[in-house]
Each structure stands twice: as structure tokens, then as C-alpha cells.
Amino acid sequence: MEPVEYENASEEVRAIFDDIKSARNVPDVNNFWKYLANDPRMLDHVWSALKDVMGSGGHLDPVVKELIYIAVSITNGCEYCQVSHTAAARKKGATDEMLKEMHAIVGLANMTNRLATAYRVPLD
Amino acid sequence: MEPVEYENASEEVRAIFDDIKSARNVPDVNNFWKYLANDPRMLDHVWSALKDVMGSGGHLDPVVKELIYIAVSITNGCEYCQVSHTAAARKKGATDEMLKEMHAIVGLANMTNRLATAYRVPLD
Amino acid sequence: MEPVEYENASEEVRAIFDDIKSARNVPDVNNFWKYLANDPRMLDHVWSALKDVMGSGGHLDPVVKELIYIAVSITNGCEYCQVSHTAAARKKGATDEMLKEMHAIVGLANMTNRLATAYRVPLD
Amino acid sequence: MEPVEYENASEEVRAIFDDIKSARNVPDVNNFWKYLANDPRMLDHVWSALKDVMGSGGHLDPVVKELIYIAVSITNGCEYCQVSHTAAARKKGATDEMLKEMHAIVGLANMTNRLATAYRVPLD
Amino acid sequence: MEPVEYENASEEVRAIFDDIKSARNVPDVNNFWKYLANDPRMLDHVWSALKDVMGSGGHLDPVVKELIYIAVSITNGCEYCQVSHTAAARKKGATDEMLKEMHAIVGLANMTNRLATAYRVPLD
Amino acid sequence: MEPVEYENASEEVRAIFDDIKSARNVPDVNNFWKYLANDPRMLDHVWSALKDVMGSGGHLDPVVKELIYIAVSITNGCEYCQVSHTAAARKKGATDEMLKEMHAIVGLANMTNRLATAYRVPLD
Numbered sequence: 001m002e003p004v005e006y007e008n009a010s011e012e013v014r015a016i017f018d019d020i021k022s023a024r025n026v027p028d029v030n031n032f033w034k035y036l037a038n039d040p041r042m043l044d045h046v047w048s049a050l051k052d053v054m055g056s057g058g059h060l061d062p063v064v065k066e067l068i069y070i071a072v073s074i075t076n077g078c079e080y081c082q083v084s085h086t087a088a089a090r091k092k093g094a095t096d097e098m099l100k101e102m103h104a105i106v107g108l109a110n111m112t113n114r115l116a117t118a119y120r121v122p123l124d
Numbered sequence: 125m126e127p128v129e130y131e132n133a134s135e136e137v138r139a140i141f142d143d144i145k146s147a148r149n150v151p152d153v154n155n156f157w158k159y160l161a162n163d164p165r166m167l168d169h170v171w172s173a174l175k176d177v178m179g180s181g182g183h184l185d186p187v188v189k190e191l192i193y194i195a196v197s198i199t200n201g202c203e204y205c206q207v208s209h210t211a212a213a214r215k216k217g218a219t220d221e222m223l224k225e226m227h228a229i230v231g232l233a234n235m236t237n238r239l240a241t242a243y244r245v246p247l248d
Numbered sequence: 249m250e251p252v253e254y255e256n257a258s259e260e261v262r263a264i265f266d267d268i269k270s271a272r273n274v275p276d277v278n279n280f281w282k283y284l285a286n287d288p289r290m291l292d293h294v295w296s297a298l299k300d301v302m303g304s305g306g307h308l309d310p311v312v313k314e315l316i317y318i319a320v321s322i323t324n325g326c327e328y329c330q331v332s333h334t335a336a337a338r339k340k341g342a343t344d345e346m347l348k349e350m351h352a353i354v355g356l357a358n359m360t361n362r363l364a365t366a367y368r369v370p371l372d
Numbered sequence: 373m374e375p376v377e378y379e380n381a382s383e384e385v386r387a388i389f390d391d392i393k394s395a396r397n398v399p400d401v402n403n404f405w406k407y408l409a410n411d412p413r414m415l416d417h418v419w420s421a422l423k424d425v426m427g428s429g430g431h432l433d434p435v436v437k438e439l440i441y442i443a444v445s446i447t448n449g450c451e452y453c454q455v456s457h458t459a460a461a462r463k464k465g466a467t468d469e470m471l472k473e474m475h476a477i478v479g480l481a482n483m484t485n486r487l488a489t490a491y492r493v494p495l496d
Numbered sequence: 497m498e499p500v501e502y503e504n505a506s507e508e509v510r511a512i513f514d515d516i517k518s519a520r521n522v523p524d525v526n527n528f529w530k531y532l533a534n535d536p537r538m539l540d541h542v543w544s545a546l547k548d549v550m551g552s553g554g555h556l557d558p559v560v561k562e563l564i565y566i567a568v569s570i571t572n573g574c575e576y577c578q579v580s581h582t583a584a585a586r587k588k589g590a591t592d593e594m595l596k597e598m599h600a601i602v603g604l605a606n607m608t609n610r611l612a613t614a615y616r617v618p619l620d
Numbered sequence: 621m622e623p624v625e626y627e628n629a630s631e632e633v634r635a636i637f638d639d640i641k642s643a644r645n646v647p648d649v650n651n652f653w654k655y656l657a658n659d660p661r662m663l664d665h666v667w668s669a670l671k672d673v674m675g676s677g678g679h680l681d682p683v684v685k686e687l688i689y690i691a692v693s694i695t696n697g698c699e700y701c702q703v704s705h706t707a708a709a710r711k712k713g714a715t716d717e718m719l720k721e722m723h724a725i726v727g728l729a730n731m732t733n734r735l736a737t738a739y740r741v742p743l744d
Binding site: 198199201203206207227230231232234235236237238239241242243244 | 322323325327330331351354355356358359360361362363365366367368
């Protein structure tokens with residue numbers, strides 16, 4: 001399916017695109033939103049949840065939220081999400097040192113996850 | 125395979141168990157280490173890497189490191205790692221609110237990872 | 249390994265290629281079969297099972313079967329299978345609306361799968 | 373974290389529980405919702421999206437939607453989701469024959485997903 | 497669904513059960529086959545492929561085949577397959593030392609798989 | 621992040637690169653190591669563990685070790701690891717026939733892993 005560009009979008013989709021641009025202070029929305037706009041209902045649900053959870057409110061620092069997001073995306077092998085959230089993390093203040101430390105944790109967790117399974121370790 | 129208890133462990137394994145107990149200030153090591161001790165070489169590699177990365181030094185807060193660890197473990201469906209690192213996170217200061225926020229991010233990232241794949245979204 | 253083209257294929261492989269072309273009413277087999285033909289034994293097993301299960305007989309509509317196939321392929325991040333079975337689904341009558349609804353379900357299931365794990369929800 | 377029972381729930385959570393019970397015509401909500409109620413914001417987002425997508429409207433039959441949901445849950449190894457959505461599928465009319473056919477497709481798709489990766493098959 | 501026991505099985509299923517018992521020299525088939533017998537068509541396809549590939553012929557030692565099987569099962573978190581194929585591996589001669597070495601490789605591969613993804617390492 | 625080339629590397633990283641080149645008898649290290657060198661601490665841990673486990677000592681043949689490594693990498697969809705370890709396996713003596721047999725096992729294990737989950741087969 002093709003991405004939905006602003007000029008061809010419905011009123012409903014344009015309103016969400018405008019909200020994304022304003023919340024993130026960007027001139028255009030990322031490709032993810034343009035493709036998801038093929039399904040306006042999901043565009044609405046996903047944006048509304050992400051806006052709520054990934055925004056600056058809450059109990060975790062916005063950079064930390066992005067690091068968790070990237071860690072999951074790497075584990076799932078989703079390159080698009082990894083790259084776009086790494087850009088977001090950097091914009092919010094993540095440094096190379098923080099990203100590398102997160103990478104190390106992702107590598108180690110994936111190793112110990114499988115070792116715990118391999119040895120069938122019972123809960124403590 | 126059976127867990128290796130301290131009293132039956134080799135000198136080499138005992139030294140690592142002692143180091144774990146001292147670094148974590150706990151009276152006994154977790155089941156993970158007792159099972160992994162069946163392979164002393166890997167016990168050494170894994171502990172040495174975890175000690176380095178998950179300790180209090182570095183560029184991320186110890187609580188944040190644990191949250192990343194748990195996020196990966198949930199995504200991989202490793203119950204043992206999820207439970208043991210949630211306990212570690214709480215011990216280091218993670219609150220229910222922080223854990224719930226991390227859970228929300230894990231859920232959302234898993235959804236958007238697959239949606240980005242479903243729509244074959246190209247890199248921005 | 250290189251794909252096996254019809255003109256270079258053994259009698260055994262040609263017979264399977266012919267059966268695929270006839271069952272699917274296509275002039276040539278997809279790349280998947282050409283590569284798998286490096287292992288004629290698996291070519292036979294895989295085609296024989298797919299022909300049985302994905303064909304028009306059975307208890308599910310052929311379009312529904314393809315949608316399930318694609319949902320798994322997206323979850324596993326297999327782009328080749330996702331693309332080739334989306335083409336097959338369309339050929340059998342799947343519409344954009346059906347594909348988008350399946351995408352939404354895949355996204356939501358991946359989210360709730362991890363949330364159920366995160367909260368360690370016991371069976372009802 | 374503990375499940376949130378109706379009698380201890382906030383007004384906000386009770387309203388969502390009531391909506392789930394009414395939409396599904398059940399006397400009580402499943403454990404999934406009770407646990408997710410620890411995070412009322414996500415309870416709202418997840419229910420609102422599931423209600424929209426998995427309901428009887430749309431372009432796919434409700435049974436088909438459940439089959440897709442289960443196929444993803446099996447692939448991700450989420451036993452809770454597999455069991456609860458199998459119950460939902462049966463309630464909506466799924467037969468043993470349909471479930472077994474879906475199981476077969478899940479098995480075959482997982483096999484061919486990895487074979488396509490193993491042979492690095494290029495897009496057709 | 498319930499397992500299919502020999503005494504209640506169809507002729508077709510009994511013939512396959514007999515073949516499994518004879519090929520593996522065991523008094524009864526494993527639970528996997530009893531459950532899969534709910535779908536006789538898949539029982540036939542799966543057994544026929546496994547018999548061909550996992551048997552003593554071929555280019556890899558039967559123990560090596562089992563080790564590969566277990567490594568995949570651990571990575572996928574399938575406890576049933578891990579346990580049943582570990583038993584099969586031992587029966588065919590796998591030692592604790594071999595199993596532990598395989599576990600170590602599974603752990604390391606899972607770590608480096610994610611690190612290669614994290615750093616987006618291009619093919620050499 | 622950019623790869624670290626020998627001429628720009630720190631003493632510490634150069635020493636590890638030299639050790640890799642000498643242990644593997646290659647003129648230059650693979651891209652994996654150049655990227656991982658952004659985090660010298662992990663470079664050290666990963667190389668030290670891989671050198672120990674994947675080397676010629678131990679209880680499994682070096683070719684077998686590589687086959688297990690590749691099987692995990694295919695299951696995880698890590699193309700870089702799959703390709704680089706397939707090259708390593710061939711260099712150590714793996715034939716096309718052995719690789720194809722491993723591919724078949726990976727496909728079958730992925731299928732039966734999900735079928736065992738689908739039927740919720742209890743341990744024997």
C-alpha cells in the first residue's frame with residue numbers, strides 16, 4: 001500500500017497529522033504515520049496511545065522511554081522502529097554512550113534469556 | 125541438569141559465587157547462577173560481563189538498566205529473567221509506576237514493530 | 249546457494265515444479281521453490297504439505313488461510329513470505345480493507361501478547 | 373502486581389469493565405483486563421482499540437479475526453492469549469476443524485518463514 | 497483438544513503410530529504425536545518429514561541433528577520440544593558436555609544476533 | 621555509529637583486533653568487530669567468550685558449532701550473523717549437503733515448536 005500524503009488525506013487524517021506535527025514540533029510526519037494512515041482508525045488508536053505514553057509526562061524520563069522502545073525494536077529485528085526511535089532518542093538528549101550501554105544490555109539480556117531457558121532455571 | 129550448590133562447587137565456581145554475593149550484597153546467589161555453574165567457563169563470562177554492564181558505573185541509572193533488561197525479557201517471553209530482574213529493579217528503587225510505564229512501552233513497541241513490518245514502511 | 253531453474257532441474261524436481269505450476273495455474277514457480285529445490289527432499293515435503301493445507305478444500309476459505317499465513321509471517325519478520333502470500337491473497341480475492349484489518353489484528357495481538365506476559369496474567 | 377477487582381476499582385476502571393461486560397455479554401471481565409487495570413490509561417487504550425477492531429463490524433468475520441489473533445499468539449508463545457482467544461473463537465462459532473486448520477497453517481508458515489530466510493530467497 | 501490414544505485411533509493414525517514406534521524402537525509414541533493425531537493429515541506430513549530428515553542417514557550425525565533441533569527450540573522458547581529432543585539427544589549419545597557447549601553457543605548467538613542488529617552491521 | 625578501523629583504534633581495541641586476526645588467521649577483522657569496537661568493553665567480553673566457546677577445543681566439532689550458530693541466527697532472522705557464520709562454517713569444512721540438512725532441521729523445528737504450542741502438548 002502507498003503512503004498517504006497530507007494533500008491527499010481526509011480531514012480526519014489531516015487532524016491527526018497536524019496533532020503529531022505540533023506535539024513533536026516537526027514540519028512533516030514520519031513515514032510510519034503516512035503508511036498507517038491507510039487505516040485511519042488504527043492511526044488514531046496508535047497515535048493516541050503513543051502520545052500519552054511516550055510524551056514528557058509520566059514517571060520515566062523521555063530519553064529512558066526511547067531507550068526501552070529501541071531495546072524492544074532491536075530484539076524484534078524491526079529496523080524501521082530502531083532507526084526512527086534512535087533519532088528520536090538523540091533529539092531528546094540520548095548520547096552515544098547511553099545508546100551503547102543500552103545495546104550492551106540488549107545483547108546480554110538476549111543471552112541470559114536463552115541460557116535461563118536452556119537450563120530450565122526455576123523461579124527463585 | 126541440577127543446580128550447583130556452594131558446598132559442592134569447585135574452587136573456581138565458589139570464587140565467582142563469592143564475587144556475586146559480595147557485589148550484590150546477598151546471602152546466596154540466584155538459581156540462574158547455580159544452574160549456569162554447570163558450565164564454569166560461561167558462568168565466568170556471563171558474570172564478568174553482567175557485573176561490568178549492569179553495575180552502578182556507566183551512563184545509565186541502575187534502575188534504567190534493569191528496566192531495559194526486563195523489557196527485553198518480556199519481549200522474549202523469559203519468565204525467569206523477567207521476575208528476577210523485576211525484583212532487582214525494585215531493590216534498586218523502581219516503583220510500580222515506573223514498571224507499569226515500561227510495560228506500556230513494551231506493549232506499544234511490539235505493536236508498532238509489527239505494524240511497521242506489515243506496511244513495509246521505508247526508512248525516513 | 250543458487251536457485252534451481254527448470255532447465256537445469258532433475259526429473260524429480262521438474263515433476264514437482266510442474267505440479268506447482270498446474271495447481272496454481274502459473275507459468276513459473278516462485279523463487280522460494282527454486283531455492284528450496286537445492287534440497288529436493290524438503291521441496292517435496294513442503295510442497296506436499298502446503299498443497300494439502302493451503303488449497304481450496306478444507307474448513308477455512310482460501311483467502312482466510314492466506315491472511316493467517318501473512319499474519320504469522322509479519323510476526324516473524326519474514327518479508328519474502330509476507331510479500332508472496334500477500335500477492336497470493338489478493339489473487340484469491342483479498343481486498344485492501346481485509347488486509348488492513350488483518351494488519352490491525354497483528355498489531356494488537358502483538359501488543360496484548362506482551363502485556364499479558366508483562367503482568368503475568370494467570371489463565372482464566 | 374495484583375489484579376484489580378470491580379469492587380476495588382476506580383470509577384474510571386469500573387466504567388471500562390462495564391463496557392467490556394456489556395460488549396461481550398459476560399458476567400465478569402477476564403483476568404487480562406483485571407491486571408491491565410493497574411494502568412487505567414493503557415486499559416482504556418487497549419480496550420478501545422480491541423473493541424473497534426475485533427467487534428462484529430468490519431471486513432472480516434469475527435471468527436476469522438479470532439483465528440488470526442490466535443495464530444499470532446501461538447507464534448509468540450503467549451499461552452494466556454492463545455487460550456483466552458481460543459475460547460472466544462469457539463464462542464463465536466469456530467469449530468475444531470477450523471482451529472486445526474489454523475494450527476496447520478501456523479506450523480507451515482513458521483517452517484517456510486525460516487526456510488525462506490535460510491536460503492535468502494530474493495523477492496519475486 | 498485431547499490426545500488421541502492408540503486404542504481410539506483410526507486405522508490411518510494407528511499405522512503412523514506403529515511406524516513411529518518401530519522407527520524409534522519405543523513402546524509408545526510421545527505426547528506430541530498423540531495431540532497432532534487430531535489432524536491426521538499433518539500427523540502424516542510432519543512424521544514423514546521428520547523421519548526423513550532426523551533419521552540416521554544423511555550428512556550430519558544424528559546427535560548433531562538433535563543439538564541443532566534443541567538450539568532452535570530453546571531460541572523459540574518451546575519447552576516441550578527442548579525437553580523431548582534433549583531426551584532423544586541423550587539416547588543417541590549426547591553427553592552433558594556436548595549439551596552445555598550447545599547451550600553456550602545458543603546464548604552467544606542470541607547475544608551477537610542482537611548486537612549485529614543494534615549496530616546495523618553491513619554484510620562483509 | 622561508524623565502524624572503528626584499525627588505524628583509528630585505541631591500543632586496547634588494536635590488541636583485540638590483533639588477537640582476532642591471529643586466532644582466525646585473517647588479514648582483517650569482520651565488520652561485526654569494527655562496529656562493536658565502539659564499545660571496547662563489550663568487544664572484549666564478546667570476543668573473549670566467542671574465542672573460548674567457538675574455538676577448536678571442546679566437545680563439539682568446530683563445524684558443528686558453526687551449524688548450531690547459524691541455526692539460531694536463521695531462527696532470529698539475523699542476516700549478518702547467518703552470512704558470516706555460513707562463510708566460517710564453509711571455511712572449517714561444512715559442505716552444501718551439511719548446510720542444507722541444517723536448513724531442513726531449522727525449518728522442521730520451527731514448525732514443530734509452534735505445533736507443540738498450538739496443541740498445548742504436556743511434557744511426556
